[in-house]
Amino acid sequence: AQLSIFAQSNTNPLPRIIDKNGRHQLLVDGKPFLILGGQAHNSSAWPGMMPNVWAAIKQMHANTLEVPIYWEQVEAQQGKFNFSIVDTLLAQARARKVRLVLLWFATWKNGSNHYMPQWMKLEAGKYPNILNRDGKPIDSPSPHIEATLNADINAFTKLMGYLKKADPQHTVIMVQVENEPGSWDTVRDYSPLAQKLFEGQVPPELLKPELLKAMNVNVVTNGTWQKVFGDRADEYFQAWSIARFIGKVAAAGKTVYPLPLYVNAALRDPLTNPKASSYESGGPTDNVIPIWKAAAPAIDLLAPDIYLSGSEKVLKVLDLYDRPDNTLFVPEAGFNKENAKYMYDVIARGGIGFSPFGIDRNAEDPESTENKDRYVPYATSYALFKTMMPELAQWGFEGKIKAVVEHEDQADQTVDLGQWKVTVTFGSGRGGTTKNTTPNGKAMIVKLSENKFVLIGTNCHIAFAPSGNQADKAWQYLKVEEGKYQNGVFKPLRILNGDETDWKGPNFGDLPTVLQCTVITR
Numbered sequence: 114a115q116l117s118i119f120a121q122s123n124t125n126p127l128p129r130i131i132d133k134n135g136r137h138q139l140l141v142d143g144k145p146f147l148i149l150g151g152q153a154h155n156s157s158a159w160p161g162m163m164p165n166v167w168a169a170i171k172q173m174h175a176n177t178l179e180v181p182i183y184w185e186q187v188e189a190q191q192g193k194f195n196f197s198i199v200d201t202l203l204a205q206a207r208a209r210k211v212r213l214v215l216l217w218f219a220t221w222k223n224g225s226n227h228y229m230p231q232w233m234k235l236e237a238g239k240y241p242n243i244l245n246r247d248g249k250p251i252d253s254p255s256p257h258i259e260a261t262l263n264a265d266i267n268a269f270t271k272l273m274g275y276l277k278k279a280d281p282q283h284t285v286i287m288v289q290v291e292n293e294p295g296s297w298d299t300v301r302d303y304s305p306l307a308q309k310l311f312e313g314q315v316p317p318e319l320l321k322p323e324l325l326k327a328m329n330v331n332v333v334t335n336g337t338w339q340k341v342f343g344d345r346a347d348e349y350f351q352a353w354s355i356a357r358f359i360g361k362v363a364a365a366g367k368t369v370y371p372l373p374l375y376v377n378a379a380l381r382d383p384l385t386n387p388k389a390s391s392y393e394s395g396g397p398t399d400n401v402i403p404i405w406k407a408a409a410p411a412i413d414l415l416a417p418d419i420y421l422s423g424s425e426k427v428l429k430v431l432d433l434y435d436r437p438d439n440t441l442f443v444p445e446a447g448f449n450k451e452n453a454k455y456m457y458d459v460i461a462r463g464g465i466g467f468s469p470f471g472i473d474r475n476a477e478d479p480e481s482t483e484n485k486d487r488y489v490p491y492a493t494s495y496a497l498f499k500t501m502m503p504e505l506a507q508w509g510f511e512g513k514i515k516a517v518v519e520h521e522d523q524a525d526q527t528v529d530l531g532q533w534k535v536t537v538t539f540g541s542g543r544g545g546t547t548k549n550t551t552p553n554g555k556a557m558i559v560k561l562s563e564n565k566f567v568l569i570g571t572n573c574h575i576a577f578a579p580s581g582n583q584a585d586k587a588w589q590y591l592k593v594e595e596g597k598y599q600n601g602v603f604k605p606l607r608i609l610n611g612d613e614t615d616w617k618g619p620n621f622g623d624l625p626t627v628l629q630c631t632v633i634t635r
């Protein structure tokens with residue numbers, strides 16, 4: 114038996130992302146997977162810090178930990194690698210049946226070089242930072258330096274090679290290459306070396322008509338950055354340069370061990386097309402996704418870090434990163450109770466996962482109201498989703514789910530499902546007479562067949578009305594069952610009726626529940 118277990122784990126297929134009809138799915142061990150994640154704080158990937166991180170993962174019922182690997186730690190001396198932290202993380206994750214997403218904190222961490230090893234920091238001439246328009250040094254590494262690129266490639270390929278050997282069971286399912294790359298405080302590098310490149314020709318990869326059209330740029334066949342891209346030239350040059358660099362690091366790592374790889378973005382306001390001087394320039398912000406795709410084909414997806422607030426902005430961000438050529442994944446979201454609802458929209462879009470940032474803080478004092486407030490909305494959803502993960506992932510992949518999240522105005526929302534119109538009202542009490550104290554209501558409506566639905570939600574009511582060619586008919590619930598999925602089968606606990614369904618439809622409280630219902634016209 115021992116032998117066959119090992120044999121199986123060694124032949125498990127690699128985690129990968131598949132695409133169909135412009136939608137996406139993450140497969141782990143060949144099966145649909147959702148990352149119900151939590152990210153550790155930046156300085157927590159040290160053995161002495163891990164107990165709190167694991168306690169937080171447990172409290173949250175998360176199935177995946179996102180955790181950094183620090184270049185400065187694994188290659189403290191040039192050319193001498195020590196991956197004992199990887200061993201520690203692998204062993205501890207396996208003991209808890211939790212998967213890992215490793216975050217390669219290397220040349221860029223939030224736009225700076227702070228995770229470069231000391232031997233690099235001490236050789237600023239060899240591994241330089243960039244200069245702003247006035248020639249002043251900026252706390253951000255240059256993407257134009259061969260020595261920096263080669264050093265990062267060397268370290269990253271060593272990490273991927275180590276994983277390939279140490280992790281035949283694929284505890285690590287994905288790797289983030291760098292962290293929020295780009296530059297704060299200058300739109301691009303103005304060093305003489307960069308200036309020369311900037312005055313050169315735009316590379317042919319960016320002169321494709323579809324790409325230029327997608328970026329609202331007049332199609333031209335050649336020219337300088339300034340000529341082709343006008344007042345966005347500085348930012349696009351920075352994006353191309355950084356994406357090229359990271360694309361080469363990713364490609365080298367992938368050749369050694371082809372796990373899915375991604376790059377995360379410090380976002381810009383998605384609604385106002387602000388100037389690049391107001392956000393981190395050169396990272397994969399929504400406006401430069403086509404540049405990143407062309408420059409870094411080894412990167413599987415570009416992922417938004419959600420620190421903006423307001424449902425209009427956040428939902429717009431999810432829409433901008435959910436594309437036929439980009440799988441939606443939210444690797445970081447501010448760890449607050451408002452953000453948990455967006456997970457529903459991510460799943461409905463066929464996104465592959467969600468993770469609040471800085472989870473270990475809830476383990477410091479798990480009983481404090483402040484911490485409970487923050488993590489319970491994630492914990493309750495994760496606990497439920499874990500029981501029906503393959504179903505949720507598959508429904509999302511097939512486009513069967515509509516999600517509704519409560520907006521700040523707390524207004525009712527309707528969803529059109531062809532023969533049925535579904536109205537979601539927010540609040541509690543009979544018919545939702547008591548408004549939610551925060552706009553945290555959320556629902557998923559899964560259309561199993563024309564008249565049969567799965568409903569999942571909190572802090573709302575969900576009601577049906579005949580629509581389309583049956584619009585004038587009367588209707589009723591034939592049956593509403595509350596229950597749970599177990600090994601792919603819905604197991605009813607009870608039939609809901611009377612007060613539990615009569616007042617604007619089934620009533621969802623603070624704890625997410627799963628209902629299966631059939632509706633009829635008459």
Ligand code: N0T
Nearest residue numbers: 155223292293379418420421445470
């Ligand atoms: C995030 C996190 C961590 C409109 C901040 C957010 C993490 C990094 N950066 O706690 O440092 O490693 O990825 C940047 C937030 C920008 C705010 C823009 C407001």
